[in-house]
Every structure is written in C-alpha cells, then in structure tokens.
Amino acid sequence: MEFKQPPIIYNEQGEVRKAGFELEYANLGIEDSARLIQELYGGELRVEHRFSQEIIGTSLGDFSIEIDLRLLNEKGYKKHLQKFNINLQDYQVGNNTLEFEVESILEGLASTLIPYEITTPPLPITEIYKLEPLRLALFEHHAEGTKHALLNAFATHINPEVPSKQPQSILSYIRAFLLLYPWMLKKLEIDIARRTTAFINPFPARYIEMVLNPAYNPDLEKLIEDYHEFNPDRNRPLDMYPLFAALRKEKIDSYHDIGKVNPRETFHYRLPNSLIDSPDWSLAREWNNWVIIEELAYDPEKIEQLSRNYLDLRHDTIIGFDYKWIKQTDKWLS
Numbered sequence: 001m002e003f004k005q006p007p008i009i010y011n012e013q014g015e016v017r018k019a020g021f022e023l024e025y026a027n028l029g030i031e032d033s034a035r036l037i038q039e040l041y042g043g044e045l046r047v048e049h050r051f052s053q054e055i056i057g058t059s060l061g062d063f064s065i066e067i068d069l070r071l072l073n074e075k076g077y078k079k080h081l082q083k084f085n086i087n088l089q090d091y092q093v094g095n096n097t098l099e100f101e102v103e104s105i106l107e108g109l110a111s112t113l114i115p116y117e118i119t120t121p122p123l124p125i126t127e128i129y130k131l132e133p134l135r136l137a138l139f140e141h142h143a144e145g146t147k148h149a150l151l152n153a154f155a156t157h158i159n160p161e162v163p164s165k166q167p168q169s170i171l172s173y174i175r176a177f178l179l180l181y182p183w184m185l186k187k188l189e190i191d192i193a194r195r196t197t198a199f200i201n202p203f204p205a206r207y208i209e210m211v212l213n214p215a216y217n218p219d220l221e222k223l224i225e226d227y228h229e230f231n232p233d234r235n236r237p238l239d240m241y242p243l244f245a246a247l248r249k250e251k252i253d254s255y256h257d258i259g260k261v262n263p264r265e266t267f268h269y270r271l272p273n274s275l276i277d278s279p280d281w282s283l284a285r286e287w288n289n290w291v292i293i294e295e296l297a298y299d300p301e302k303i304e305q306l307s308r309n310y311l312d313l314r315h316d317t318i319i320g321f322d323y324k325w326i327k328q329t330d331k332w333l334s
Helices: 030-041 077-082 098-110 128-140 167-187 192-196 205-212 220-230 241-247 249-253 283-297 300-316 321-333
Strands: 018-025 044-049 052-056 063-067 116-119 156-160
Touching (some): 018 128, 030 052, 030 116, 030 128, 128 283, 156 283, 167 220, 167 283, 167 300, 205 300, 220 241, 283 300, 300 321
Antiparallel strands (some): 018 156, 044 052, 052 063, 063 116
C-alpha cells in the first residue's frame, strides 16, 4: 500500500512537512528492538538504562525505545530504597546484581499491560515509506499488538507537522477531526480495551458544539484557553497540547493539571490501534486515514456545510446519532 500525500506538502517555510510515528507493542524487548533498528538503518546505541535506549545517527535520524512506565523508565523504585540506604547494585545474585533481578521481575509484570514504544525520527512526509521495513521486521519477530490480548490497549501515534501555525488553520484540523471521529472509530475498528480505558477519551459534546459553530472564530490565545477548559486531558484522540506548548509554552506550563508536555509543532494523533502482529496491517493504512482528515481540513466550505449538518442532526436526534452521522459521512466520502 502506498502512502498518500496530503493536499499541503510544504510548511510555512517552504520545506516538506515532516511526520513521526510512535509504535506500541509487546513480546519483543528493548535490546532486540534496538538491534532490528540498527540492522535496518545503522546508527549507534546509546543506553540511558535498560528501559530507555536510543539509536542515534541512523540513516533516518534518531530513534528511541522505552517501556512506557515511570517506575522503570525513571527508576522510581530506587528512591524509596535509598531512604533506607539500600543499594541493590551492592548485592549479587548469581552472575547479576540484585538490581538487575528486581528490574527483570518488574519488567515481566509490567510488560503484560504496559507496551514497549519505539519513537521514530520525524521524516519528510514524502519519505515516511522508509519506516515500513521496521514495521515488517517487528511483525516478523513476533511483536504483539492491540488485538493479541484483551487488555492490550496499545496504539500507533502519528505526529504530522502542522502546515501552518495560524489559528484558523489549526481550528480547521480540529473541526475536520471532530466531524470524522465517529466514522473513524468505526473504520479503524478501535479496540474495546482502548475505548473503555482512559487512553482515548472522546471530546466532550459541549466542546464539539462550540467548535463546530461556524461563528466560532478564536485567536490563538482563546483557542488554547477553550481547549484547556474542556479538555484538561492528554488522552484525547487528537492531543493538541504539544502543538500549543510549541506556540505558547508559558501558557501551557501554567496548566498544572496535564503533566509534562514536550513542545513540538505537530498534531498528536493518538487514535489508531497497533496491529503490528497482523500481516495485513501497515503504517501506510493508518497514515492514509490521517490524510482523509487533512483533505477535509483543506476544504473550508465542506467543513462549514458538514458542521451545520452535524449540529442540526445532533439537535434533532435523541437516540442513534453516531449511526446516522456515520451514514452521512459514508455518503460524503463516497
């Protein structure tokens, strides 16, 4: 499957926009994952510790691999032991230190629920096809995805660079996503474990109605403030905080209810499953679904028409709104 190109290829500086991926999976450890990346793209291994490693200077840029659990990744458990002057490295168990053995037990327990995560370097969107060999290698080495186990709430995140930092452009993407969200949930067959946990909390109805109102025309400050008022939550399927932090870092730093935010001039699209163990799955499939959002965002007249249709249907529907709206979306897309 080919990677489709969005309507806007270049950013405001005239450079090809970039995009990166975050791949969550189980059953393939950090060391083995790092080895696959080096075999494909070269690079030098840099080990912060066994649960957070980087492969720097590859042919594509710098990759990172970690287990997404603060207890291990930041070695939080050691702080509690240090209060009692206990250093696990001072104790030997066979050929390993007691620290190694304890962390192996914690990793084994955590990996049944907490995924490993590869973060790719941002690539020009005309070159993201170069990540497909990595996806294939993970499949061939039996990495496990969302559907492998009932509690595997694993995801594929995509971080496309914004084409413009103007508030109206950003708003058009938010609107396009909100209009397509019910249809995307059905099309992407989002796993029940991800829908019923806190990983992709849907946007509140009041926020959707406010944003889709054609009269809503905020400046950047107002756009950020409204977003935070209704969404003090990093677990939205389209997380806007990294972009807002890149544009207004002091404002985002003043919000103490959302945790740490790494600024970057990208959308943080968190909706897709990680189907890394499916032979029919590809990164191109998930990217092409994102491009559908980009195509709508590029069509302001269609956004206004669909927004009015959405709000009218919402007003007139007591039961079954999503089903009716998905049918309308299908007609529009076909």
